[in-house]
Amino acid sequence: MITISVCMIVKDEEPVIRRCLSCVKCFADEIIVIDTGSQDQTAAISREMGALVDTFAWNDDFAAARNSSFSRATKDYIFWLDADDVIDEVNQRKLCELKQHLDPSVDVVMMRYAMAHAKGATPIVFERERLLKRSCGFHWQGRIHETIATKGTILHSDITICHQKEVVNDPDRNLRIFQIMRQNDEPFSPRDWFYYARELNDHGQRAAAIQAYETFLSQEGWVEDQLQACYDLGVCHLRNNDREQALQAYLRSFSYEVPTSRICNAIGFWFLDVQCYAQAAYWFDQALRSTHRGGFENEDEHLFLPMLELAICYYYLKENELARAWFEAAKAQHPSHSLIIKNEPYFKREQG
Template structure:
């Protein structure tokens, strides 16, 4: 059995930290809370779970805070969570099994990060993150914003999932301001910084500026493939919002230069053709998406709807438009296998079923 230090950086998380710690406190051997300036009850709540609470002066650098928390860890492995993360009961069991049986030769364990969870518990995105790392490796966090752990050596891809529950919409310009302070200081951005700076610009509707920085990022030969693919998707978002369908289509096709077509990009192409009522062309791309299988070891962004129910929903619409109600029924039924309680799909199934009855 290995020992685990849980390291967290927090600020004003009184509405979520208890839920997080309740889901994990009995599975770890040490809990280290680094507070970057809370003015609410965060530290008071955390003291119900640990006495190891440390203050850290905020310096506009998430990696600095996370690296400080890691330095305080004393156990064999370090696990990190954010205050709005939760480990569900089935995943608690998997984490316990991992703790009991992990081969100590492993340097890092990835876990699935489930994001944008709907009322039925279905995530919109799944991202693999290096979540548990060996202390003796002294891995460091990199990047002032949207930080990441730089790891090496044997990596285990686990089936453990961490649920991310946002308590409120974050409209803060904090991250954007950090990047712009760095620009004003003359900091040279890494390719990854360019990508995430562009993301912040897009999030705050500075679309033309975002396009500029996404393009700069894509011109870097050393940039990570998965970020390049994601960048094509974000650029497509920008062009969509600017109603430039030609550029939107062009950048979707560009994503195919970095890897074989991904289901989310195929669905985007289907949407463009369907919007122009080019139904046969739309069917081609939705069918293509429906036949793809996600690589479970991929560290990129997994858009769950595009790889599961969405192509079938769109195919049902397309075939309905063509008057092929049998195929429309078939694909709506396939979508229902993923979302059995979706009221829209259930109503569509009844509607199409009535159409089929009227034909007989």
């Protein structure tokens, strides 16, 4: 049986740290918490929960802080978490089983990461490198949105970690760090350009965001980021009332990968907005058919959303039987969803 070091970096996580650490006690052989400057009881609670707590002088570099936590690990494998991550009982049991039976030749175990940006929202699910063999010397890279370049034997598991953020302590932090990097003429990786663009976009700086997305797309980046950048570019252009540029941005994604559900839905909405219902229905149908997961997508984009929009398209095309069928299919996915409740009277009226 392998042994596991759980490694974390934290700052002012008093509301959630106990919840997080209670999720790992069943499989962790040691818990290492690196505090980057908490002013609350985060460190005291972590020690109370059995963690080894050390400090790291924060220098606007997440990779450096995570590498500091990894350097203190002593067990066979390292499992990283954020303080606002949660592992439910089902996935705790899966982790215990993995610990019991993992082939030591495995270097990296990928796990699902479910991120909900608001309570009750459908989470975005994607894979992250989560359990790493310590002897491989894996190293975090990137001051912001840090990542690890994986290598060796990789196992893809269905274990899911849920990211449940309660409070955003400093919503301007990431943009501020990027701006400092630019002021200091620090080189940007393609990944840096992508996330810099997203921060600009999130802060309403659309013109600068568009320029940063274009800079990213002119380089060799991860295909998941390229697809997301095309989608984000389309949204930026729509907010600028530049519909043609928005459509071109969506279509541009096809040069990187086969159509994803998110892009197909976006094109469907583009045609729906101009009441081209047959064209819109075509693209929502393509969203249902897409088997490719393009990075930051959620499950509703593959089933519920295109089903509901197909119902609406066929309603306006006066193909009532198809409209009702697609509405019932969407309703079966989320019977109490606000969009189902809002639209149901229209389809009941058609039945009447």
